[in-house]
Each structure stands twice: as structure tokens, then as C-alpha cells.
Amino acid sequence: xxxxxxxxxxxxxxxxxxxxxxxxxxxxxxxxxxxxxxxxxxxxxxxxxxxxxxxxxxxxxxxxxxxxxxxxxxxxxxxxxxxxxxxxxxxxxxxxxxxxxxxxxxxxxxxxxxxxxxxxxxxxxxxxxxxxxxxxxxxxxxxxxxxxxxxxxxxxxxxxxxxxxxxxxxxxxxxxxxxxxxxxxxxxxxxxxxxxxxxxxxxxxxxxxxxxxxxxxxxxxxxxxxxxxxxxxxxxxxxxxxxxxxxxxxxxxxxxxxxxxxxxxxxxxxxxxxxxxxxxxxxxxxxxxxxxxxxxxxxxxxxxxxxxxxxxxxxxxxxxxxxxxxxxxxxxxxxxxxxxxxxxxxxxxxxxxxxxxxxxxxxxxxxxxxxxxxxxxxxxxxxxxxxxxxxxxxxxxxxxxxxxxxxxxxxxxxxxxxxxxxxxxxxxxxxxxxxxxxxxxxx
Numbered sequence: 001x002x003x004x005x006x007x008x009x010x011x012x013x014x015x016x017x018x019x020x021x022x023x024x025x026x027x028x029x030x031x032x033x034x035x036x037x038x039x040x041x042x043x044x045x046x047x048x049x050x051x052x053x054x055x056x057x058x059x060x061x062x063x064x065x066x067x068x069x070x071x072x073x074x075x076x077x078x079x080x081x082x083x084x085x086x087x088x089x090x091x092x093x094x095x096x097x098x099x100x101x102x103x104x105x106x107x108x109x110x111x112x113x114x115x116x117x118x119x120x121x122x123x124x125x126x127x128x129x130x131x132x133x134x135x136x137x138x139x140x141x142x143x144x145x146x147x148x149x150x151x152x153x154x155x156x157x158x159x160x161x162x163x164x165x166x167x168x169x170x171x172x173x174x175x176x177x178x179x180x181x182x183x184x185x186x187x188x189x190x191x192x193x194x195x196x197x198x199x200x201x202x203x204x205x206x207x208x209x210x211x212x213x214x215x216x217x218x219x220x221x222x223x224x225x226x227x228x229x230x231x232x233x234x235x236x237x238x239x240x241x242x243x244x245x246x247x248x249x250x251x252x253x254x255x256x257x258x259x260x261x262x263x264x265x266x267x268x269x270x271x272x273x274x275x276x277x278x279x280x281x282x283x284x285x286x287x288x289x290x291x292x293x294x295x296x297x298x299x300x301x302x303x304x305x306x307x308x309x310x311x312x313x314x315x316x317x318x319x320x321x322x323x324x325x326x327x328x329x330x331x332x333x334x335x336x337x338x339x340x341x342x343x344x345x346x347x348x349x350x351x352x353x354x355x356x357x358x359x360x361x362x363x364x365x366x367x368x369x370x371x372x373x374x375x376x377x378x379x380x381x382x383x384x385x386x387x388x389x390x391x392x393x394x395x396x397x398x399x400x401x402x403x404x405x406x407x408x409x410x411x412x413x414x415x416x417x418x419x420x421x422x423x424x425x426x427x428x429x430x431x432x433x434x435x436x437x438x439x440x441x442x443x
């Protein structure tokens with residue numbers, strides 16, 4: 001009987017340490033050898049440990065890598081895996097970038113950026129080529145000197161301290177990669193993802209502000225079947241209810257003049273999502289959503305479907321009973337599951353809520369510690385949102401769209417290469433007529 005034994009050096013171990021360990025093990029095993037039991041030691045060439053760039057890329061089939069810092073030369077993204085022959089221009093991306101950009105109203109950061117995007121590769125004569133798409137947005141209104149004090153002192157509840165702990169170095173101005181300016185790349189890529197979803201399956205992703213501090217929009221105030229983008233964009237806080245929008249704006253104004261900040265909640269829905277997206281066990285659709293949105297700056301909570309409120313119900317109260325609609329399709333009478341069951345989309349409207357904390361940078365004196373471990377008082381400077389949720393709306397839409405298109409491609413590759421089972425499965429595409437009929441039914 002022969003057996004082989006290999007040894008891998010740990011990170012930080014030298015080649016000599018690894019070889020001496022292997023030799024020591026080989027010697028010990030030879031001493032244990034007997035005529036009936038022999039150990040065959042095969043020397044192996046030690047390979048260098050390869051570490052991929054961590055945390056900057058999302059997706060498996062539709063892969064997006066964002067780059068850039070808040071006060072660097074620019075920010076953007078590289079999109080890999082976009083289907084070829086799809087019409088695409090900067091105008092397709094600019095609409096969502098304009099919704100995200102700073103300085104758009106009195107309740108957002110006063111930083112002035114046009115956030116004008118340029119597509120530098122992956123598009124030829126107005127259509128995608130299948131090659132990586134590079135999108136660049138230059139930074140034009142940097143004020144690096146606003147952060148001189150932050151180079152030595154840690155801002156409370158910011159990523160300054162943890163970036164130092166992890167990397168031993170950091171980009172001080174504007175928070176570098178931890179700045180919400182990084183999300184420009186996600187919003188640009190999300191606009192591409194939304195266009196793919198709409199064209200392929202009629203899928204729509206819409207988000208809106210449902211809470212600012214203690215102003216909470218009642219759930220029944222918004223019809224998710226008929227909600228339109230112009231309703232969300234009808235006011236500067238992006239709440240589709242005019243009465244509650246005014247209350248939310250007033251709440252933000254009240255803290256803005258005091259140099260304070262408040263948080264809130266963004267609700268996001270997905271209409272006409274193809275059934276079957278998501279995979280057990282670790283790639284459940286809501287798990288992918290949670291990872292995507294909780295990677296956004298300032299996020300602190302995620303609810304899906306009935307969320308935490310579902311814990312107050314019994315099983316008979318919470319279960320979504322099935323029925324046959326007028327077209328003979330299997331539907332659910334209620335939607336407490338939130339559009340998925342078993343982590344797989346069921347064709348109903350997907351709904352979720354994302355909690356955002358109060359903006360960490362405020363114009364009030366706070367206690368902190370310097371890099372060289374001295375306790376001081378700090379008044380943070382710079383330009384920041386008194387409440388992040390109005391500008392977070394397009395960010396949430398983008399991240400959900402990225403998760404959806406990646407899952408759509410995975411589902412198509414695995415389950416739709418061959419003809420579907422028409423007795424149990426449904427086509428991935430939905431016609432405009434079907435979408436209109438669904439909206440009319442619930443209007």
C-alpha cells in the first residue's frame with residue numbers, strides 16, 4: 001500500500017520553512033515504514049499563493065468591477081459578460097446617474113458634479129460587442145483640504161479606522177473607496193442590467209423612499225402593480241405619496257440646518273420577474289439581494305416580504321394560498337413570501353426594504369482618537385447628505401438589477417438550454433400585453 005503526503009506553506013511562511021517541514025515529515029514517516037506498510041513521498045514544487053482582488057467585483061455571469069476613489073481622477077466600472085448586439089449608449093446610463101448625482105437639491109450634499117459618463121470600450125457603432133464595457137465618470141469638484149484633519153483623526157462611525165486596521169494605509173480624502181461615490185460604477189452597470197431585464201423578460205426594478213426618520217409611509221399607500229417612475233421622481237425625496245413626501249422633506253430640513261443627519265428606509269420592488277430565478281441552497285434569490293444591497297454604504301438592515309412583522313403571525317395567517325387566475329396560471333392570493341419560495345422566484349411581485357443609517361459625517365463636535373492614539377474632539381468638515389435615502393433609491397435599483405441579471409443568466413444556462421416542461425414551467429419572457437393586463441387587473 002502506498003500513500004502520498006503533501007504540505008502547503010501557510011501565508012507568511014518562507015519556502016525554506018515549507019521544505020524543512022516537508023523533510024521532517026518525510027523522515028518521521030520513513031521511520032514508521034514496515035515491509036507491509038510503506039509511505040511514498042513525492043516531492044512537489046511549491047506554488048505561489050494567488051489572491052484575487054478582493055471585494056471589488058460582483059457577479060458570476062454578469063460581472064461588474066468598480067474602481068476609483070471619491071477625490072481621485074475619476075470613478076467607474078468594467079462590465080464583463082454583457083450580451084452582444086444590444087443597443088447601448090451613454091444616454092442609457094446617464095438618466096440613472098443623474099438621479100444619483102450630488103447637488104441635485106437642498107436635501108442632498110452640496111458637492112457639484114455633473115457625473116457625465118463615457119463608454120470607452122465594449123460598444124461599437126451603438127451596439128455591445130460582447131467585450132468588456134468600460135465606463136468612466138471623471139471627478140471635477142474635489143476639495144481634498146477639507147479632509148486634512150481626518151488624516152490624523154478617525155471620524156466616528158466611518159470606515160477610517162477599519163481601513164487602517166485592514167490595509168495599513170488608506171485614501172483619506174472623501175473616504176476613498178468607502179465613499180458613496182464608489183456607487184457610480186454600480187449605478188452605471190445597473191442601468192445596463194435594467195435594460196437587459198426589460199428587453200428580455202419585461203422585468204422592471206423600482207425603488208422609493210418609504211421612511212425618513214420617524215415619518216413612515218403606510219404600506220397600503222402605494223400600489224406596487226401600477227407604481228411608475230414619474231411618481232417616484234415627482235419630488236426631491238423620491239416618495240410616491242405627495243403628503244408624506246412633504247413630511248419627509250421637512251424632517252430632513254430640520255436636521256440639515258442643525259448640522260445633524262437622519263436615516264430612513266428604501267422599499268424596492270421587482271415586477272414581471274421570471275419564475276425560477278435563484279438556486280438552493282446558498283444562492284437563494286433573497287440571499288443574493290441581501291448581499292447586493294447590504295454592500296451599499298450606510299446600509300444597516302434588510303427585510304424581505306413580510307420581514308420581521310411576519311414573526312407576529314401564525315402559520316395559517318402567514319401562508320400564501322394558491323389559486324388559478326383567469327388565464328389558468330397558478331398564483332398566490334397574498335404575497336407575504338415577497339415573491340420567492342424556497343429562495344426561488346415564483347412570478348409574483350418581489351418586494352424588500354433596506355434600512356440606511358444616519359449619515360456618519362455631521363457638523364457637530366464629537367469625541368474621537370487620532371492615529372497615534374490621542375483622544376481629541378473633532379468637527380468633521382466636507383460636504384455630505386443630511387439623509388442618504390433620496391439618492392440611495394437609484395443605488396438600490398442598480399444593485400438589485402445586477403443580482404437579477406446574473407441570476408437570470410445562470411437560470412437560462414442551466415434550465416433553458418433544452419425545451420421546457422410546459423406542464424410545470426413557464427417561458428422566461430413576458431409580452432407587453434401580458435404586463436399591461438396584469439397592471440390593469442390590480443389598478
